[in-house]
Amino acid sequence: MEKIILVLVSAIICPGVVFGAALSKTVLYQAPDECKWSGFSENDIVLVCSLRTINSELERTNFSVIQAQNTVRLRLECNEGLYYRSSLGDGSFSTLSELRELTIDYCKLNNISDGAFRGLSDLRNLTIRTHNSDWSTMRLELSSESFIEFRQLDYLDLSLNNIWTIPEGLLCPLKILTHLNMSYNEIQDLSNFHFSASLTSRKSRICVFSALVRLKKLNLARNNMNYIADRALEGLVSLTTIDLSDNQLTSLPPELFSETKNIKEIYLRNNSINVLAPGIFSELADLLVLDLAKNELNSQWINIATFAGLKLLQLSNNYIDSIPENTFIELTNLHTLVLSHNRLTNIGPMTFYGLFGISILSLDFNRINKIDAIAFKNCSSLQELHINSNKLQRVPEALAYVPLLKTLDIGENLITNIENTSLNLLESLYGLRLTENLIDIIKRGVFDRMKSLQILNLSKNKVRHIEPGSFHKNIQLQAIRLDENHLKSIAGLFNELPTLMLLNISNNHMEKFDYSHIPNRLQWLDISANRINELSNYFEIESDISLTTFDASSNRLTEVTANSIPNSIEVLSLKNNHITTIQPYTFFKKPNLTSVDLFGNKLTTLEPNALRLSPVPAHKALPEFSIGEIHLNVIVIWIGYKK
The missing domain is CATH 3.80.10.10 (Ribonuclease Inhibitor)
Known part of the structure; x- marks a missing residue:
């Protein structure tokens, strides 16, 4: 059998192997030693090769031993614990002419030369994740012609590579690219990222990012961007989703989205944005999701002109202390509004006017002490309301206008009375x-x-x-x-x-407890840290109740008897009581018992058969008893036996 980590002239191909009924039409050859076939159907079969490195000082790598026929998807995984530099020579994959998807993971590449992917003209999906940031001095540098071969590429993932700059013209050949992921890198701004073309460059037909007219999803999260040039997204006319989260942006240029009229989702979470240009989102008629959480916006930037047509608006973790009346009047389609972790103190009668379709509203972790009686009058569709962690002293009367409410969180407030309220x-x-x-x-x-x-x-x-x-x-x-x-x-x-x-x-x-106080079907009960001195069972119903988990720890129990423990019990905690006596056969006929915690009691003597169990089936483990460090004067213990 051939190995990839060899420099060979030719490959010996073993007889084909048919992978079950689902793969009856796909005859696969014997994989090289470092590789194996993975997948469950003809559509997801992939050749996975686990390597130490690629063309490093440790070894030379020859991918020509992989048979071109039927190798459509290839995944190369280097040893993530080895910090040796890998490299791709010119035409490394030139023999794999049928390759459609290529993934390179954990291989510490520091550059990709012009000819590295020569011959892969039909590649549709390319993922390169070097994880170079694990090796702080290693960056991935790209050539302007690294992707010159890719005329059919649809998906490109260059995340987790410690990329600092993008050479001009790199993405020019990728005219049908729809997904681009460059998250988790060190890109600092979009001024040299070449998304857009100036009028001068357009006239002179210099190819820049504006060639990506089919790009739909762009992910630039987790970089170090602190600046975006005006009209930086120029030419991306098909863009529907952009993620700029977790950067260092402080503002957005006013015409940033001037050509992205089809955009539906914008993620700007966890930046330092403290200003929004007037009308920056107003022309985005299809915008559904806007995430501005964890920024530095104050009330000045929350106005009618800012948001229109949205379905989800995320504004948590900002500095918003008030919301002008009718701010959301045009957001009739909004179903989720998140204003958590701000500085709001008052919700007025017209604050949420116009939110006829709202179903989720989060106002938690503010400083709200008053909600007007008609604040939710136009929110009759509301189903989930979070007003916890505020300073409310009474249940808001406004709840009378949300009859469809399914979830209400009003915890961590100052409410003293809940009778005769809108609840x-x-x-x-x-x-x-x-x-x-x-x-x-x-x-x-x-x-x-x-x-x-x-x-x-x-x-x-x-x-x-x-x-x-x-x-x-x-x-x-x-x-x-x-x-x-x-x-x-x-x-x-x-x-x-x-x-x-x-x-x-x-x-x-609580000082008293009796099993007659709980319903028969109860399965989980915690009565710990009370003042109970006895687990009473006046009606002797230990066989009728369904408790499986029972915590009676940190009470004042002194004795445990058979009828004080339900027959259904599985997990029992009696730790930190004053128990001195366990009656014989206390745990007998408790067939589901798995553990008993008796730690921290006053046991000095165990009666004969105190821990005696019913016969335990051979396939089940014996229950575990935790008694702690005690000195037993008399030890006669029958734990049980296997059937």
Whole structure:
């Protein structure tokens, strides 16, 4: 069998191999030693070669040993741990005339010469990712004629190469290119990037980036660009998506998008943009997504002229402290507006006027202390609202205008009372988050109209009392969090919830617990960090309940008995209690048991058969018991045996 890492005159081709029914029409030859065929169908079959390097001081590489026939997709993967310089000689792939896709990954190339790809005139897809930044001194330098052969190239990925400059004319031959990815490089500006052609250069027919009339997607994220020349995108008339995220841009030239009328998505996240030219986006009739998150924009640049026709507007992590009335009046198609992590203090009656199609609104992590009673009057389609981490002292009356709301996050505010508020009107609500407020009492009726409610988070409040029956009409509830409150009892609260699966009431002031307080189908229960001294089972229902995960750690338990542990249990934590006694056969007839944590108790003696188990099937592992460092006076332990 031939090896790639040899300088050979000819290749010995072994008899063909048929790759199953899906590849019945494709007869493949035996791959060279460093290579293997990968893929599951005729359309995605690829020859993958795992090499140390390409033409380095370690070895010489000859790709002519790869048979040209049927080699349509080739992937070359160098050893990412070897820091040896690779190189491509003239005509390295000239024998692979049928190649359509070529990927070179982790090969530390420092340049690509004019003739490196000679013979690949039908290549459609080229990916070169050297990861040169792993070797800080290594850059990838390109020649102006490196891609001269590529008349059919549609997709070009030059990301992760530590490229600093683009030579003039490099992309001129790529007249049908639709995707260009140059992210994760060190390109500093677009003035010498040659996207556009000046009138002088156009008249003299100098080929520059304006030749890319079919380019649809351009990715320049994660570079070091701090400057973009005016009309830098000139000639890119088919562009639909541009990503300039994670650069160092402070502004955008006013005519940057003057010729990209078809653009639909613009990503400018995580720059330092602090100014927007008037009307810079106003002529982009097809623009759907504008991401300006994590910049330095203030309220001055949020106005009617800035945004029109958008479906998604991302403005989080800026310096916006107010929004003028009717700012969004022309955004009737907007479905997502994100204003998180700004400095807003007040939402006026006309702030969101015109957002008739809005479905997701994020106002979290601001300083909002007031939301006008009719602020959401025109947002009747709203389904997801985030107003958490603000300074609201009451539930906004404006919620009365969003009857279709499914998710409401109003956590981390200063709310003390939730009865007789607009919350009672949210009949479609699926998830409600009220964590970290100042709520102390929950009265019956507050949640009665929320027939669709499935997830309720009331953790980290000051709840000391919940009236029995407060949740009885929320029969679809699946998860409730009441941890870190001041509850002393849960009797009569959860029995009528047939679909409840998760209940967290840890870190409260409970002194008593009985299994009759929880619904039979509950699977996950946390009552840790309370003051409970006994796991009561008055009605002896250990065989009827469904608990699989139970945390009763950090309480005041002194004894564990068989009927104090459900038969369905899988994971049990009783650590950091005051347990001195485990009754014989406590864990008997617990067939699903996998682990028990008894660490941090006061065990000095184990009764005979205290840890005795029912016979464990041969295919299952024995449960793990964590008891910690204890000194046992009497040790007679029957763990169990295999069937």
